[in-house]
Amino acid sequence: MDSLFPVTLTLNGVTATHEVSQRTTLADFLRQTVGLTATHIGCEHGVCGACTVFVDGRIARACLMFAIQAEGRDIRTLEGFAGDRRMEVLQRHFHERNALQCGFCTSGMLATAHQLLEGSPDPSREEVRESLSGNFCRCTGYHAIVDATLDAAAELNAAAVATGGEAAC
Amino acid sequence: MKAAPFDYVRVSSLDELGELAAAYGDDAQVIAGGQSLVPAMAMRMARPKLLLDLCDLPGLADIRLTPEGLEIGAMVRYFELAASPLVAAHAPLVSAAVPLIAHEAIRSRGTLGGNLAHADPASEMPAVMLALGAVITIAGSNGARRIPAAEFFIGTYETALRPGEIITAITLPAAPVGRRGAIDEVVRRSGDYAAVGAAFAIDLEGETVAGARLAFFAVCERAVLAEKAAAALCGQRLGHVDPAPVLDALAEEITPVADLHNRAETKRHLMKVLAGRLLQRLLSGEKSTHG
Known part of the structure; x- marks a missing residue:
């Protein structure tokens, strides 16, 4: 049995200390230590994108970080986006477009699409494809995911225009 | 796993x-x-x-202009390189290379210094450093030393670093006014390891090639400069470039090594195709493609 060490981090806005072994990845920590299971674990070596979470405000692979490296960091998982307008719109369009079948890749897809739309509110289809190229889906063939992301961008932009938001400039 | x-x-x-x-x-x-x-x-x-x-070591995450050139701290992450106006202005080849590296989530965490110390032969940045004539600052408890990128990469995952030493910074010397740069790679899927890649920095004086650093990656055991090919390019004129002697010299001086997915013969072919494309892009006409 590995020795346990304390790690203090901010997780979905709450700062807390947990006990982890040094070799526990951030992904295993989130699912097994904390019980946040929206973060999925696929390949465990950084290729598939299923475990994508936000580290200090940017998407990162939770399987390519040890939890102990998250000491002092700000971690946000899909659970932390409850009530987030952009995420809510993305999720609804993923549903409407059938952008998932088994759902294993969906958390990572949503996290990646969320960051894309934050920095690039009106992306081209090619930009969306490039952005999501690091996330594997073995069900949909990707087109529905790209469609859903573009639809979400269009809805968010329309709302921004209607309310005189900055996206209108 | x-x-x-x-x-x-x-x-x-x-x-x-x-x-x-x-x-x-x-x-x-x-x-x-x-x-x-x-x-x-x-x-x-x-x-x-x-x-x-190294995440708590101070002073490794800055990008700044020094009298020697643009200095990039070893712990600067790829997304910071891509977003840096200083890098875009003084080392646009670096900015152009970042989108080719893996995927956005990887670029949030990966660092320039870590990449160079890892010395993966299929990685973009070692070749970019060769093309730009980078100087790598190495430090340990016995002090610091600076060595050119061309002497830093020794073999696959093998560098001039000694035990207890780390890269602290990378300095990119100021580019001449007529510098043009480009990077490209042959890759099956965006973000994958390249089958073959190349990063060129070409210096024009008027319309004549006065200097060239033609770096290749994913061809052999480490990133390499094609010096004979560069010599064959020097003296050629913008808009009238004859690629044949350059590509012949290239095939003569670089012997590709097969990897898991590509035979050496495939790499030899792709290396010449890619070099031809980059020469065309950089030197075919008037438009400056400083990138």
């Missing part, structure tokens, strides 16, 4: 790093962004007993 047990220390000084590295020998491993090391540990291809994390 779980890493073997290890101890973990966030080092706070080069002296502490040196002491621990000496105590653990080959069992100590420095971790920067961890985007190559952690998968290697997951697959048990790397089994360090001690990880020395």
Whole structure:
């Protein structure tokens, strides 16, 4: 049995200390230590994108970080986006477009699409494809995911225009 | 796919790093962004007993202009390189290279210094450093030294770093006014390891090629400069470039080595195709493609 060490981090806005072994990845920590299971674990070596979470405000692979490296960091998982307008719109369009079948890749897809739309509110289809190229889906063939992301961008932009938001400039 | 047990220390000084590295020998491993090391540990291809994390070492995350050129701290992450106006203005080839590296989530964590110290032969940045004539600052508890990128990369995952030493900064000398640069790679899927890649920096005086640094990656055991090919390009004129002697020299001086997916013969062919494309892009006409 590995020795346990304390790690203090901010997780979905709450700062807390947990006990982890040094070799526990951030992904295993989130699912097994904390019980946040929206973060999925696929390949465990950084290729598939299923475990994508936000580290200090940017998407990162939770399987390519040890939890102990998250000491002092700000971690946000899909659970932390409850009530987030952009995420809510993305999720609804993923549903409407059938952008998932088994759902294993969906958390990572949503996290990646969320960051894309934050920095690039009106992306081209090619930009969306490039952005999501690091996330594997073995069900949909990707087109529905790209469609859903573009639809979400269009809805968010329309709302921004209607309310005189900055996206209108 | 779980890493073997290890101890973990966030080092706070080069002296502490040196002491621990000496105590653990080959069992100590420095971790920067961890985007190559952690998968290697997951697959048990790397089994360090001690990880020395550089994330708390001060002064490694700055990008600034110095009299010697643009200085990039070793712990600057790829997304920071891509977003930096200083890098875009003074080393646009670096900015152009970042989107070719893996995917956005990897670029959030991966660092320039970690990439160079890892010395993956299929990686973009070692070739970019060769093309730009980078000088790499290395430091340990015995002091610092600066060596040209061309002397830093020795072989696959093999560099001039000694135990207890780390890269602290990378300096890119100021480019001449007529510098044009470009990077491209042949890759089956965006973000994958390249089958063949090239990064060129070509210096024009008027309309004549006065200097060229033609770097290739994913062709052999390390990133390499094609010096004979560069010599064959020098003296040629913008808009009238004859690629044949350049490509002939290239095939003569670089002997590609097969990887898991591509035979040496395939790489030899692709290397020439890619070099021809970059020459066309950089030197076919008037338009400056400083990138």
